[in-house]
Amino acid sequence: MGSESHAVSCADNFTHDNSVIAVSSSPELPAIDDIVSRAVNQPVRWEPGRNTSIPQTASKTFLTASDLWRANQAELQNEHSPNICDSATQGLEHGRKCAVLSTTIEPVAPVATSGEIPSVGASPEVIVQQITTKRARKPRVKKTDTTIAPVEKEAPVKHQRARKTKAQDAKDGQTTLPKGKVTKVVAVKAKPSMKRAETVSKHFVRSGSAVTHPDAAVEALDPIVDPIDLEPALARRIDWTPTKDTVPLILSLDSPVPKGSGPLESTEPISSLQSTRDLFANLHDIYGCAGHAEKRRTSPAPAEAVDILGKRKLVEMVTTSGSSFSVANAPKPKAKAAKKKPRTITGLATAAYRVQDPSSEDQEKDDSLLHYFDMEQDTNAEVKTATTTTTTSKTTKGGAKPKPKKATKKRAEVPKPVLLSPATALRQVSRQDFVFGTSSQLATEEDAGLLRDIQQAMKASNQQDDDELDKLFASSPVNNALARNPSRKLWAAGARDADGDLLQVEVIDLVDDPAIPKDLTNPDVILTLVEPQNVQQPLSEWQKVVASEAVAQPDAISLPSSPTSEPRVEPQLHFRSRQKEISASSVTATVNSISAVTPRMAASSVLLTDLSDWDDEPPASNQEQFLTSQAGKSPKKSMNRATCEKTTHSTPDSPIARSLPAEARPPAVSKPMPKFEACSDVQLAEEVRKYGFKPIKRRAAAIALLTECWLSKNRALGTTAALSTSSKPSGKATTATIAPKARGRLKKDNVSAIEGSVSSPARAEPAKKPRGRPKKDTSTAVTTKTASKKVARATAEPVPRPSTPKGRKKSLPARDVVEIADSEDEAMAGFLSSPSPSLSLSPEPINEFSSPSPADVSMTEDDSLTATPTDDQAALFKRITDAVTSAPRSKDPANPSWHEKMLMYDPVVLEDLTAWLNGGQLDRVGWDGEASTADVKKCL
Amino acid sequence: MTVLARPIPPLYTVYVLRSTVNHACLYIGSTPNPPRRLKQHNGEAKGGAVRTSRSKLRPWEMVALVSGFTSAVAALKFEWALTNPHLSMHIPSQERISISTQRKRNGMPKRPRSSMTSIMSNIHLLLGVPSFSRWPLRLHFFNADVHKVWEKTKAAAKEPLRPNLPVITDFGPSTTTSARTLESEDEGDAPKSPSWGINALPVDYVPIKDYVAKGREVFGFEREGHCVVCREHMPPGEGVYALCANDGCEGVGHLSCWSRHLIPPRERQDSLLPVDGTCPKCSGKIQWVDMMKELTLRTRGSKEVDRLLKKKRVPKAKAKTKATAEATATP
Structure with a gap:
């Protein structure tokens, strides 16, 4: 009852208001009836600002013969079948052409036909009407005021209409789903929009008495609606901001409506159970504004899905639904398009500690090249950050696997990014026990102690190797044997004298041993x-x-x-x-x-x-x-x-x-x-x-x-x-x-x-x-x-x-x-x-x-290409030059010699030149050593 | 790895771009086609640079450029060195002007902010650095203010620009036209007068067309003869031969012979590349780079040569038709 009253109240100002209008039960029909009649008597004029709605049954696509035919069929059926749903669905079918048709047909020949559906021959009028109503949907809809008006009067019937529309939606294969949605929603939402009202009303108008709605009220409404000479409903404005309703309502109302029941199909007789369900649904709709709002939020996805499905129709339509579609989807891509910052290792690792400053953001926007550096060197740079010990330990473990380690570390860190003071951090760092090693070592060895031992052993053996090398080259400058471990007791075993012979412990006669060079000049x-x-x-x-x-x-x-x-x-x-x-x-x-x-x-x-x-x-x-x-x-x-x-x-x-x-x-x-x-x-x-x-x-x-x-x-x-x-x-x-x-x-x-x-x-x-x-x-x-x-x-x-x-x-x-x-x-x-x-x-x-090194630090640091070459290098350069210039001239113009290439300003690939030089040219000019690309670069 | 060699490009420049809105915003880039590139920077064509994409700073103008690079690689080397004067290894550390004092987060030294003065100084420095000193480069200016900065830099520099090297550097406003236009016009005047500044730069091989044509003839008909330097006979297809650039002179020689001829002995130890000299045959002045351009075109750029010389034939055909038309017209 409440719903009905609500409906009534809605109906009171249905001309201006998109509130839901519930199907009223029969006792209320008279009120509705009055309203409707009132509405009829007051032709609704189209005003640009007015929220005139497009009839639900209005087709979103162009009217086709099949639509018309179907509409006719539906109406014929509707006449016979007591199913208002049929008519509703019928009306909704193919974009509510039927509805429009019916509604338009009605007013066109209201007197002549009491529910009789004019033949298709009347279609031109219908079509005209249709078109007009369709046009009414578009912004420049002002033309068909008369058609719209009656639709609006059908507000009280909206509710039932909505139910019907749902049924019809199932059949509305071609109808734009958004439309379908809308209609459903409208139906559910007690007709917040006039469009729905129109639709509903149209349906009812069309179906006339033939409509048998599960709801007795609806049924009762039909005959009431029938005589109403409603003008073709105002075309629905799709380009307006879609109202909040639609989507959730659809979902909720889907169930009660038997699917697959279309105007062409024989609709099952709607049992009282269904009717009750519908009633419940109506109730739900009526009272569910807030709930619908929630549902709305939850169902943007399905709404979108439906929208997407309906794209076909949308595309066919010119701008009406397209605009709404775009409007609906506009915010979503925008949300996604929110700037996605490049996720660098640095960013990931330091996210917890990052002080938001624009410079760091700018850095992230830098070249991919810089990003490359970021990746590479941040792993090293991370060592410097003392704030996160885990970070440092991870980075010291080698950059080979910084990503997974950093990611895991970050995950571990993120929960509690404790930022230590520098002193504390340093202390923490010093307390750490670092194990250094190659990434392969670290990856395979879990035991730090073992790793350390390995390293020590390697170091020791390397030292020994070096020492032996030193013995071989008497004047080797690299040996720091003296600085080394004094506990190398086996020196004696490998002892050599000046001639390079192994010193035998018991043998050497220090005095007369020929191996010992005597300074005979003294x-x-x-x-x-x-x-x-x-x-x-x-x-x-x-x-x-x-x-x-x-x-x-x-x-x-x-x-x-x-x-x-x-x-x-x-x-x-x-x-x-x-x-x-x-x-x-x-x-x-x-x-x-x-x-x-x-x-x-x-x-x-x-x-x-x-x-x-x-x-x-x-x-x-x-x-x-x-x-x-x-x-x-x-x-x-x-x-x-x-x-x-x-x-x-x-x-x-x-x-x-x-x-x-x-x-x-x-x-x-x-x-x-x-x-x-x-x-x-x-x-x-x-x-x-x-x-x-x-x-x-x-x-x-x-x-x-x-x-x-x-x-x-x-x-x-x-x-x-x-x-x-x-x-x-x-x-x-x-x-x-x-x-x-x-x-x-x-x-x-x-x-x-x-x-x-x-x-x-x-x-x-x-x-x-x-x-x-x-x-x-x-x-x-x-x-x-x-x-x-x-x-x-x-x-x-x-x-x-x-x-x-x-x-x-x-x-x-x-x-x-x-x-x-x-x-x-x-x-x-x-x-x-x-x-x-x-x-x-x-x-x-x-x-x-x-x-x-300290004295010549400036020199050694000057690794520019213009730093003065050492003597060795200078000699090498000379050799290189000679090699290049003395190489024979090439016979083939397509393959000039290196010299010629240089003369021709060809970019010289260092590696190639180095390889060529080392491959025999330097020997030719009398140089034994090999050149390196760095040398070659400097030379050039 | 052998790169498919391309002939020396007719023009490859490294330019300095300045925002007309904010003179402190500068950009350094390289291109073989400055006008097109400028359009790209300004948004009139696709493919600009990120740093010049800010609409607040557009439109940009090219105020100076260095031209004469012999390959894209060379130009990019120079461009990088100019963009990163704090890092470039071509500059000896003592002479380095731009020194970075900070480090970026990734460990690389931060680039100090560049101003017109710093850029000019670095250009001056780089042109004198051994790596680039023998390159056949030219310096162009399209803006008097910038040129003034350059002059100041030059005055303040310890070494004269490219001292003792017979390398042509036009550090006046580029070649004659722009110089004149600069002096005669205000900078505020329409910068797009037909052949001004960068639009006046020769972007194609047309300036050396005759030379190229001559070369084609000579080598096409195997008229090389003997090497002008060593007097050896040069079998036609078997060697890299260079041709004298002067009109009428058909002195051809081995490339190495030419180079030997053009480098004075005392410099032989230091450098391989000749810069200029005189033709032994016609005794006319020649630029090494010109000869090399022609040589590379001939050996590697036959298609370019065809394209270059083809146009000649079209007017011929037209002339022919005209002539025939006239002939027919005047019975």
């Missing part, structure tokens, strides 16, 4: 070789020697205290005997000899251990051999050797010799080294002077220097005096350079002092310093952090001067000392003995390489 050496060994001298002489020197080294006395074995005595004697022959040779030579002597002089066991402890390098083994050979085999020879060394002693050697038993090598030997600390300042000054250094004011510095000198002397082996010829200058120079620098910095002050002391005389020696020296000095101060490296650097400096003047023999021990001191840092006193040139040279290259 007369002293020759003398020693020739001279019989005045080995047999009592220790006391040594002591005397010691005493004869003004410098009193308390610890020097400790030497005699050591078990005097013959070998030890011998060197002492030798030492003494040779004192006179000692010229003002460099202290380093002295050191060298003394260091050679040292093993013999000092407590052999102690020294031996010390020596062996120095390093695992062959020199150590040499020393061992030396000692063993002394002990066993040819004392004479060894003594010769010792004398050989001694000949180069200078007077200052004695104090050094005295000072030998100091614990120059802190870990192993404490005896030999004289305790400089115990000396007085004057004594220290004297020592320093004897070493050839300038007087040092600071006591500590003096002590350090002296210890260094002593150590270096101790360590250097006499046997390798000649061997280390080549490395002498380097040793000298390095020690020299180290001296000023190393003092404050080396971890072992003693060592550094000795080295410094040794090096300072060396420094005085070289007349000309290499150009790089001052730079390197500064650089040594600057670059490395560990003392060993500094020492290494210093030792490496002399590398640029590979050739040693003869007088530089003495520098070797210094260098050896330096090198030893280098390894000192590793906690062992004299590791690196330097007999092997390669080894001795090894620290130097490090120096060379590291020291130039």
Whole structure:
């Protein structure tokens, strides 16, 4: 009842209002009837702003004969069948042409036919009407006012109409579905739009009494509707904004309407059940405005689907539905077209932390090339962000799989993006345990510890490989053996002498071994070789020697205290005997000899251990051999050797010799080294002077220097005096350079002092310093952090001067000392003995390489194509040029030679040119090496 | 990988584009056809650039360009170097003008903002860099303001532009026409007077048509003769031969011989590319690039040559018909 009242109320102002009009039950018919009649009496005029609706039954497409025919049929049927639905569907069929037809027909011949459907012959009128109504749908619908008016009056019937229309919709294969929808909706929604009202009314008008609606009210309505002379309904305006209703209503009302019941089909007799369902539906419709609103939201998709299906019809129609369709769909694509930001790895990973700034957005809009960089380098750049540890760990794991990792990480992160303060973040980062490795390693290895071990093992083996390589290439600059792990005990096993032969431990006769090159240019050496060994001298002489020197080294006395074995005595004697022959040779030579002597002089066991402890390098083994050979085999020879060394002693050697038993090598030997600390300042000054250094004011510095000198002397082996010829200058120079620098910095002050002391005389020696020296000095101060490296650097400096003047023999021990001191840092006193040139040279290259780097940083960083080429490169370029220009002219104009190509300004593909050059051209012009594309590029 | 070689393009330029709305908005690009490209930038044709697509900045104008690149690759190299002066390896680090001080999020150094001054300075720098110094480039200006900036840059530069290199650089407003028009007209005047600025640039091979035709004749009829430099006989199809560019002179020689001839001995160590010189036969001045253009056209661009020379025949035909018409008309 309420619905009916509602309907009535709606009907009251149905001319202006699209409210739903419910089907009224019979008691209300009169009211409706009145309304209708009122409406009839008040012709509705078409006004542009008026919300005149298009009759539901109005066809959206052009009227065709089939439509007309069907309409006729339907009406005929309707006359007989009590099914209002039929008529409704009929009317809706094919775009409600029937309805229109019927409605239009009615008014056209209202009197003549009471429900009689005019023959098709009347179709022209109908058509005319139809057209007019159709036109009425379009904006310029003003023409057919009369037709519209009656439709509007059929408001009360709308509801039933709607139901019918639903039924008809099923049949409306061709009818535009949106139309169908609309009609249904309209029907459901109690006719918010006049269109629906019209439709409904039309239906009812058309069907007349023949309409049998399940709803009694509807049925009852029919006869009431019949006599109404309604004008053809106003054409529906499809181009208006669609009302909110339609879609959900359709859905809800679908069920009750039996599907497949079309005007042509025999509609099942609508049972009372259906009628009740319909009633319910009506009720639902009536009261369901709000609900429909929800449904509307849910059913835009089906609405769309229906719309899509109805596109066919839409297309056929000119603008009416198309506009609404487009309007309906306009917002949706817009929503989708909202800017989709390119999803980069960076974006994904940092989304949680991103501070919204336009610049970052702009970056995302950049070129795909930049995006490419983003992908590649963000994975690296992510390392820098300390905020997300997971991020960093993931990125450090290698960029090979950044995406999945980042994605997963992001997922993990997104829930709680805790943003840490920088300090906290850094702490967190430092707490992390990073495992680095190649992506393949990381991917396959889950166990971090295992990974670490693998890496360590590889590193160790690589180092060993490098060391062996260094042995092969005596002057290889790459070896930083000195800086390396001092615990490589097997150096001795692979020890080689100057000739590259493997040093056999027990075999080498340090004195007469032909493998050991003797510096025969040194007369002293020759003398020693020739001279019989005045080995047999009592220790006391040594002591005397010691005493004869003004410098009193308390610890020097400790030497005699050591078990005097013959070998030890011998060197002492030798030492003494040779004192006179000692010229003002460099202290380093002295050191060298003394260091050679040292093993013999000092407590052999102690020294031996010390020596062996120095390093695992062959020199150590040499020393061992030396000692063993002394002990066993040819004392004479060894003594010769010792004398050989001694000949180069200078007077200052004695104090050094005295000072030998100091614990120059802190870990192993404490005896030999004289305790400089115990000396007085004057004594220290004297020592320093004897070493050839300038007087040092600071006591500590003096002590350090002296210890260094002593150590270096101790360590250097006499046997390798000649061997280390080549490395002498380097040793000298390095020690020299180290001296000023190393003092404050080396971890072992003693060592550094000795080295410094040794090096300072060396420094005085070289007349000309290499150009790089001052730079390197500064650089040594600057670059490395560990003392060993500094020492290494210093030792490496002399590398640029590979050739040693003869007088530089003495520098070797210094260098050896330096090198030893280098390894000192590793906690062992004299590791690196330097007999092997390669080894001795090894620290130097490090120096060379590291020291130039800070000074020449600007140069090395200048990797522009215009940077001055090194000599090597320049030579290569010349070769390349020659190769190119001297290549024979090409015979074929289509394949010019490289030269010709260049002349013709052809773009030169670097790879091709490089390949060509390496493929024989460079050999042709006398170049053995191969060019690289970078070289070629620079050359060009 | 052998790229299918193309003849030297008649014109390939790297240009500087400036917004007429905002003179501070600049763009650097390259094209073989400046007028067409300008239309694209301004939206009158399809295919503009993202950076010039902002309608607020349109219309754009080309204020300066460097022409004479011998290939697209070469032009793109230069263009990139000019767009990224902070990165380019062609510039020695000491001389670098634009230095980036920041890094972008992806780790690349941020490009410093470019102004007309900076662009001009970088052009000046790049033209003098060894990589580009021997290229047969020319510099054109189409705007007096920009030219003034250039002059300032030149004055302030440490080295003179392309010093001691006999390379032609027109750093006045490009060739005669635009210079004159610039001076005579205001910039505000209709810039689209028929052959002005970029529209005056020769976009095709027409300027060297005669030369090309001559070459075609000579080689078509195998009139090469002997190498003008080494006097060797040159079998017609068996070598890369270059032809003197001067009218009437048919001096042909081996390419390498020519180059040897044109590079003074003292420079032989430094460079392969000759720049200009005199023909041994006719003693006329020649530009290496001209000769190379013709050479490449002849060897690789036969189709272009056909197209170039074909038009000649059409007027001939027309003339013929005209003549015949006249002949018939005048009985």
